[in-house]
Amino acid sequence: MEKIVEKYQRMSIRYKLILSFLMACILLFLINGIVYFDLNETVGQIDSVYSSNLELNQLADGLQKVQDTLYQYLETKSSKALEQYYVYEQDYRDLCADLNSETVGSSTALLEKNISNISNTYLDKTDETIEAKRGRDVSRYKEGYAESQKLYQYLKASIDKLNTDIFQQNSEHYSSLRSTLNSVIVLAVALLCLIVSVTILWILFVTNSITKPLIELAGAANEIAKGNMDVSFPMVKTGDETTIVAKACNKMIDSIRNYIEEIKVNYEREAKHIENELVMKNDLNEAQLRFLQAQINPHFLFNTLNAGAQLAMMEGAEKTCLFIENMADFFRYNVRKMGEDATLREEIESVDNYIYILNVRFANEIGYEKRVQQKLLNVEMPSMILQPIIENAVNHGIRGMEGYGSITLDVYAEGDVVCVEVSDNGAGITDEKISQIMENRYIQKDEREAGSGMGVGLQNVISRLKRFYNREDVFTIEKNITGSGTTVRVMIPFEPMSQHIAGGNEND
């Protein structure tokens, strides 16, 4: 049983449907056939009810003919009558052979037996009479005819009685058969109704079992179409095509989910990239903006400063002339390098100029020392990196300290990195501040503070370095081991072999 069920479940939908409908059809056909057979049987029985009466009528006719031809022959002795007599006699014997000849406990059957036996006696007698007639034994054939006449009368009466009895019986049978037929019809209708309802139930069940998984699949598909990717297809275990579809759909939705995940990751990466670029540009813009805010028509300033330098030259004030030239160089660099990459050399020159200017301003208060490996000076780097670092060192480190403040600039190679180190012996820095700066959380307390020191903040510097080199470890701030002062280090990646190496060390 279970095997059959399993086999059925593994069938394809088409065979399932065909099998179910075929089953329903066969069932209907069978029941119909049975009912038809039943009705046919009953109707056949009804038809046969009166056949026995017909047979008896034939028997009576046959008897009549025998008796008639006997009489004819005895009267005319014609050979034709004799011939006919023999024919009819045989017919009658045949008819009698069909009659019951056994002793049975039913009045009609017994009457049949009697008729059969009397008929035999009668026919023997008629034969005897015919023989007597042929032998011209007058007294014998007359006597024989009289006896056969008597037997004929008995027979006729008996056949009539039997006919009447059977007719009566048949009439009773007929009415009971009629009622049977009626109940058969009622039964048939009831049976058909029942089987039709069962068949309908069956078909409903089969179609439901086939379509239900499909509907569930469709529901899931609809849900997915609405955008709910978390829905998974129901596991259908019908074993037919629906299961295949469900499995395929589940696989499909899985791979779609994977693709979406991949695309999302890619998109995020792209977005991050774009954001990077935007931030870089933004930082640069900000630096430029701050610088532009700070300058007053630089060309006019340069020309003015040049004019001032020439005037100082003519007046013989060399120091003033140098100061003004340095100042012009510093500003020119700033203006010219706006938005462009620079070399380490140019950056250091700019720092030199800046410190000279500061020293003029603050009467040589700042000691400046630099140890630079000349071969590293051609390393490319973003512009305006070192100047803000120096500015910070001056503003937050040296300024306001007592005693002699000094700034040291070291440039050296360390592996594939060029380290540019700016250290001061100023007030130093707290660890909290360092982490705030490094994590880009440091908020300057007021505009004034922000504006001081040319305005290009350390954070801007760090950000630009990171973007430029696209790496994280480009900038460190450390407290000096001595306890006072701060060291800021910028690490510029480079490929040592490709670098143009010019000259040896130069110490100022």
Next chain:
Amino acid sequence: MKKGKRKLKSSTILVILMVLLLLVSTFAVYSFSHAVRAVNLGETRGAKKYEYHFVMIHSGSNDNFWTSLYEGAKAAGEKVNAYVENFSESVPGDYSEEDLMDMAIAAKADGIIVEGSKSDAMGELINRAEDKGITVVTVLQDVADSKRRTFVGINTYSMGEIYGNQIVEALEKKQETADEDVPYKVAVLVDTSKDTAGSSLVLSGIQDTINNSGVNAQVNSVNIEKNENFESEEMIRNLILDFDNRPNVIVSLSSVDTINCNQALIDYNQVGKITILGYYSDQEVLNGIEKGVIQSSVDINANKIGSACVDNLYKYLLKGYVNEYVNVDMNLITKENVEQYLKEAQSNKGE
């Protein structure tokens, strides 16, 4: 998983339902066609088959006595696998006993039980039947000089004696009031169509008993022509209404005559004036005895006679020999024991 199980279950139920329906319908059809066939075949083919076919021929067609006798014969036949056909009933038309004999011979029955008659033709027919190998048993009326194998009946002389005693008893009661010189009249209703030997023996039995008792009585036999239909009733009425010559005692030797007498006495308000001695234990006869219309009735157990006929017939067929005479006992029904007979009759009816 559970759902799947439930589905499987419902599908199994459906399949089982379908199979059940198929089975039920086939069964219904089978039983119906069976019923139809049974109806159509009727008793004909379903009926029991017998080894022997016995035919019973007698004169009284609708008589309770003969009906009872036939029942007895039939029941006895059942036991020995023989069917007893009541020819007087089953053969259509109004045939004489001789014609019926003729027919039974032509129908080649295995045995014939016939109520004998005094006609020569009957003797010849019995002989012819025996010649053709059909065993013949005479019942109640013998055809003594024929080839019949046995006679089953009653001792008619002792029956006469019983009647005689009853007559004496009745007349002795009347003697106290009546004139001694005038002899009492006793009428015995005799069926003329029957063998006279039987009834004459009854008559002599009656006569002898009366003579021995010393009662002064004159016994006359009244012939009743049974061959004519409805003759009996007319004659009995005439007999009773003939006030001058009517008998003091009427002895009736058939159950029909007894009933007729009973009815006539009631109809003409003559109860107690004529003593009726009846025959057989019909319901009406019993009622008559109970009410005192009929003094007594000689009861022959017809059933027993019937079965004796068949038993002896079968015995002959089986062994080739049998007693020539078989006697069956008689009982007298009086007011004292009629109760018992009525009860029996009642219970028989109930069955």
